[in-house]
Amino acid sequence: xxKREGIEVSVAVGDAAMLSxxxxxxxxxxxxxxxxxxxxxxxxxNGELRAAYIPVESEHSAMxxxxxxxxxxxxxxxxxxxxxxxxxxxxxxVASAMRLPIVMAVANRALSAPISIWGDHxxxxxARDVGWIQIFVENGQETVDNVxxxxxxxxDRRVLxxxxxxxxxxxxxHVIEPIELPDKKDVDQFLPPFKYPLPLDPKxxxxxxxxxxxxxxxxxxxxQEINLEKAKDVVLEIWQKFGKAFGRTYSPIEQYRTEGARxxxxxxxxxSETAMVAVDKMRGEGKEVGLLKxxxxxxxxxxxxxxxxxxxxxxxxxxxxISFGGPGGPVCSEVKAALYAEVKRPKIxxxxxxxxxxxxxxxxxxxxVERGMEIARSxxxxxxxxxxxxx
Amino acid sequence: xxxxxxxxxPRAKGELGWKEIEIGFFITEPGNSVEVRTGDWKSRxxxxxxxKCNKCxxxxxxxxxxxxxxxxxxxxxxxxxxxxxxxxxxxxCPKEAxxxxxxxx
Ligand code: SF4
Ligand code: SF4
Numbered sequence: 401x402x403k404r405e406g407i408e409v410s411v412a413v414g415d416a417a418m419l420s421x422x423x424x425x426x427x428x429x430x431x432x433x434x435x436x437x438x439x440x441x442x443x444x445x446n447g448e449l450r451a452a453y454i455p456v457e458s459e460h461s462a463m464x465x466x467x468x469x470x471x472x473x474x475x476x477x478x479x480x481x482x483x484x485x486x487x488x489x490x491x492x493x494v495a496s497a498m499r500l501p502i503v504m505a506v507a508n509r510a511l512s513a514p515i516s517i518w519g520d521h522x523x524x525x526x527a528r529d530v531g532w533i534q535i536f537v538e539n540g541q542e543t544v545d546n547v548x549x550x551x552x553x554x555x556d557r558r559v560l561x562x563x564x565x566x567x568x569x570x571x572x573x574h575v576i577e578p579i580e581l582p583d584k585k586d587v588d589q590f591l592p593p594f595k596y597p598l599p600l601d602p603k604x605x606x607x608x609x610x611x612x613x614x615x616x617x618x619x620x621x622x623x624q625e626i627n628l629e630k631a632k633d634v635v636l637e638i639w640q641k642f643g644k645a646f647g648r649t650y651s652p653i654e655q656y657r658t659e660g661a662r663x664x665x666x667x668x669x670x671x672s673e674t675a676m677v678a679v680d681k682m683r684g685e686g687k688e689v690g691l692l693k694x695x696x697x698x699x700x701x702x703x704x705x706x707x708x709x710x711x712x713x714x715x716x717x718x719x720x721x722i723s724f725g726g727p728g729g730p731v732c733s734e735v736k737a738a739l740y741a742e743v744k745r746p747k748i749x750x751x752x753x754x755x756x757x758x759x760x761x762x763x764x765x766x767x768x769v770e771r772g773m774e775i776a777r778s779x780x781x782x783x784x785x786x787x788x789x790x791x
Numbered sequence: 792x793x794x795x796x797x798x799x800x801p802r803a804k805g806e807l808g809w810k811e812i813e814i815g816f817f818i819t820e821p822g823n824s825v826e827v828r829t830g831d832w833k834s835r836x837x838x839x840x841x842x843k844c845n846k847c848x849x850x851x852x853x854x855x856x857x858x859x860x861x862x863x864x865x866x867x868x869x870x871x872x873x874x875x876x877x878x879x880x881x882x883x884c885p886k887e888a889x890x891x892x893x894x895x896x
C-alpha cells in the first residue's frame with residue numbers, strides 16, 4: 401500500500417517521473433523549476449533512476465534534446481518555467497507537430513520585465529497555441545498523479561502528443577504537502593512501456609521534419625488539429641482508468657459546491673484551493689456561489705464548459721495573465737468564445753489578478769465575487785478589471 | 792533522373808488528403824520526393840522549338856530541378872510535373888530555342 405507522507409512537490413514530481421520509468425531527462429535549471437530537475441539529476445547520479453540525464457546550455461537545447469530522445473522512442477521528461485518556456489517556444493511547435501509524447505512540468509512563473517521569479521500564468525498563456533495537451537493541477541497529489549497520467553495519455557496510439565503539466569511556481573513547487581506516491585508495481589501496471597510506432601531507426605529509416613509545401617501544409621495542420629481535439633476523449637478515458645486504479649479521478653472542469661449556484665467562479669491552478677475555502681465561507685453566509693476549476697486547458701473542453709455553466713446567472717473568470725491590448729485575460733476570452741452561441745448562458749465577468757506572485761486571499765475572492773455581481777448587474781467601463789491594483 | 796513525360800500527372804501520391812497524412816508527417820518511403828509536384832509553383836513553362844535546338848544538352852545540365860530529359864527523338868524536354876518555371880533553361884540555351892510561355896490559369 402502506498403504511504404502518504406510529507407514531501408516537497410518538486411521532489412514528488414521527480415519521483416513521479418522516476419516511477420514512470422523515464423528514459424531520458426534533458427533540462428536547464430530555472431527558478432522555480434530547479435528542485436525538480438536537481439532531484440532528477442541526483443536520482444540518475446545515485447543510480448536510483450536508470451536514465452540518461454542530458455545537461456544542456458539552454459532551454460532551447462533542452463527541448464531539442466527531448467525531441468531527439470522522444471523520436472528514437474525514449475520516454476522523455478523535462479521541466480521548465482517562465483523565460484525558459486519562452487526560450488523553448490519554437491521547438492514546442494515542432495514537438496507537437498511531429499507527435500512526440502514528451503512530458504514537461506511547467507512551474508508557472510511570471511515573465512520579465514520587470515524580472516519576477518514569482519508565480520502567474522503569463523508563461524503558459526504565451527505558449528497556449530503550441531499544440532500540446534495542457535493540464536493544470538492545484539496541489540501536490542494532483543501533480544504526481546497527472547505526471548503519471550501524462551505519459552499514458554501522450555503515448556496512447558490515438559494521441560501521440562506532448563503534454564504539459566502546469567503547477568504554480570512556489571505556491572506548489574516549493575511547498576511540502578502530504579502526498580501519496582503510488583507503488584512502483586501499480587504504476588507499472590497502469591503505464592505500459594513506451595513503444596513509439598515510427599521511431600528513428602537505421603534499420604527502418606524515416607524522415608522527420610520534412611518540408612511541407614503549400615500543397616500539403618494545410619492537410620498536415622488539419623490532421624494535427626483534429627488529432628488534438630480527439631485527444632480529449634482519451635484524456636478523459638485515462639483519467640477514469642487512473643481513478644479505478646488509484647482511487648483519484650480527474651475531470652476537465654471540476655466542480656466545487658456548484659449545486660444550485662447562481663454565481664460561478666472559475667479558476668485554474670493552485671488558487672483554486674483558496675477559492676474553495678472562500679466558497680465555503682460564502683456558502684456559509686447563504687450566498688449561492690460555486691467554483692469551477694478548469695483543469696484541461698488544451699484541448700479546451702467546450703461541451704463540458706457549456707453544460708456546467710448553463711444554469712448560472714454570473715460566471716466570474718480569474719486570469720493570472722494579461723493578453724496585452726486584447727479582450728482581457730486569455731482564459732476569460734476563451735470562455736466567452738465558447739459560450740457566445742449559447743442561447744442560455746451566464747453573464748461573463750473577467751478579472752485579472754495574482755500577477756507575479758501577488759497573493760489573493762480568501763477575502764479577496766469574496767470581494768471579487770461581490771464586484772463581479774455588481775458588474776453583471778450594472779456593467780463596467782472596461783472589458784475586464786484588474787483585482788487588487790493600487791491606485 | 793526524372794522520367795520524360797510531356798503531360799502533367801493528375802493527383803500525385805504525394806498529394807494526400809488530411810486523413811492519409813502519416814503520424815507527424817513523417818516520410819516512411821525513401822526517395823519519395825519524386826512524388827512531390829514541385830511544378831505547381833510555376834507561372835511560366837518552357838516550350839522548346841525543336842527546329843532551333845541542336846541537342847547541345849546545356850538546358851539539361853543547367854536545370855536546377857533536374858527535370859529535363861531526352862525524349863524519344865533525342866530532344867530535351869522538361870517534365871512539367873517538376874518544372875518550377877524558373878526560366879534558367881531558356882536563359883542558357885545558346886540557340887534561343889526555349890520560350891517561356893504563360894501558364895494558362
Ligand atoms: S524552367 Fe527552370 S525548372 Fe523548368 S525546365 Fe527550365 S530550368 Fe528546369
Ligand atoms: S539548351 Fe537549347 S539547344 Fe541546347 S539542348 Fe536545350 S533546347 Fe536544345
